[in-house]
Amino acid sequence: MESTQESPGRWHAVAPWVAAAGLTLVYAPVLLLGPVGEDLQWAIKGWVTPFHPEGWLRPFHGHFRPACRAFFTFGAHVFGDHWVFYRLGVFVLTAVLFFIGFRFLRRCGGLQPATASLVLLLWLASPFTDEVFFVTNQVTQVFFATGVLLVLWLRSGKHARPRWAIAAAAVLAFAGKEAAVVLPVLVFAQDWLLEDLPLARSFRRTLPWIAGTGAYLIAYKIATSFQASWFYADPWLTFPNLATTWMGFWHVHGHVLGLYTRALATAWPLALLAVLLTVGALALAHRRRDRTVPFWAAATVIAQAPTLPANLNMPRYTFLPYLFFLVFVIRTAGFLLEGPRRKLVAALLLVTAVAVGANDLLITRGDLQDWARYDALGRRLSSELSPVETAARNGFVMVLIRGNDGRPLRELLDTPMGDFKIYFPRPDDPYGVVSVASVLTWRLRHGGPAVQRVPRTGNGEGFKAFLHNEGGFLPLKPGVANYRWIPKESVVILRPVPIRSFDPPAFW
Helix, strand or coil: CCCCCCCCCHHHHHHHHHHHHHHHHHHHHHHHCCCCHHHHHHHHHHHHHHHCHHHHHCCECCECCHHHHHHHHHHHHHCCCCHHHHHHHHHHHHHHHHHHHHHHHHHCCCCCHHHHHHHHHHHHCCCCCCHHHHCHHHHHHHHHHHHHHHHHHHHCCCCCCCHHHHHHHHHHHHHHCHHHHHHHHHHHHHHHHHCCCCHHHHHHHHHHHHHHHHHHHHHHHHHHCCCCHHHHCCHHHHHHHHHHHHHHHCCCCCCCCCCHHHHHHHHHHHHHHHHHHHHHHHHHHHHCCCCHHHHHHHHHHHHHHHHCCCCCCCCCCCHHHHHHHHHHHHHHHHHHCCCCCHHHHHHHHHHHHHHHHHHHHHHHHHHHHHHHHHHHHHHHHHHCCHHHHHHHHCCCEEEEEECCCCHHHHHHHHCCCCCCCCCCCCCCCHHHCCCHHHHHHHHHCCCCCEEEECCCCCCCCCEEEEEEECCEEEEECCCCCCHHHCCHHHEEEEEEECHHHCCCCCCC
8 A cells, every 4th residue: 555654755745736826727618607597497496495495305307315305405595696706605615525525536546646636637538427517416426425425434443433423414415316225235345345344344344334224224215116217127238337437537439328238239349348447457456465556446336327327427427436446456556566577567657657648638728619519508508598488477378390400419419529428318408408487587587477388278378380491480370270280209398487486397
């Protein structure tokens, strides 16, 4: 294990600040981005929370994530339309995570300050994690990761920490994301592999975590009925999902979002290479009698387990696993520095880290450009909504028909500047990607109605119809707008409802 007892030099002292400054430079343009459709849905949920306090006990879009809801409830009533403050809030919470991650890597990873700073830089500026910065509601990943790292940090070492602090960290993890159900397995692996405790004692120390997680699952079942079952609806995808993600972690292949079996059919040699690299690292750790390296490999898989049965594995899902993977690689690389040609190996490792970091940084900058283009599409839709907003304020049901407006989204998907990514397309919405109901409700929330999506208009109900082409909404005459002849995937129907009675259970 890399010693943490050596007296740190000046570079070690400034390394964390250099890494933090680098991350700030990389992501500073994010502060200028507005909300994506999902963000507005969470913000609207936060806006109506004071009118429906019982909503704290209900899921939103099948998830029960009170930490995220608290963030948007505060933001909707304090920040309002100034989205830069929401973004700053995510930055502040990520800075807290950076500090906790640094201490965690020093104590649990045995890394020198400069090495820990490098790991954090490679982690947060990576295309495997950058989506957390671009989609504001993914602050939930920051809450989750902070809670998990705090639990592992506070439990490590021989000195006892207050149990209330460990319990509070666990509550934060569970409030952030349901994936915290892996904590019992993580703490067991920590005791057995990282702390080198006997197997029986490690299991006994895990029992309270198993009991607590079991109680959480019972409460979660009562609250949500496990509505978000799409995360584990396809168990057969677990292996191809893990294999393709592992290729990406080793940087021998890019992101694979869906189509796993097709990707593996052509990239199986790269998957095999990633497996061989992992086996080689574990064999080297076994020869050096270091049980900590297997912990980091196991922690990577454990942290990733809740989303492996999903039909895609986006950077928001690989946020915490990629940190564990980087520690696994760095700890293994440390063994190579113990040989006779230490200086040559050190130079090669440094060149590799710089090359990987530079490649990741270029992709991350491209991802930033892509999300900026997506943000521009949302702003474009908002600027075109005036006639629809007027109809909503006057109490009309609105029928919005998609016309010739698919080009901007096609360009976004076909010519990405960074990695290919999922924008959760909405085929029936204008431009096919931005929730018009979210944008309109957010604009109307002060004294106006909310707009609720409905499957059809009522019999004899008057409505205003609009055709959306690229550039704006064209009002249609009632006799022309017989929307029932139009494919349902090209029509959005919105009915005004009182904002104070509006408490949608899911994205709309």
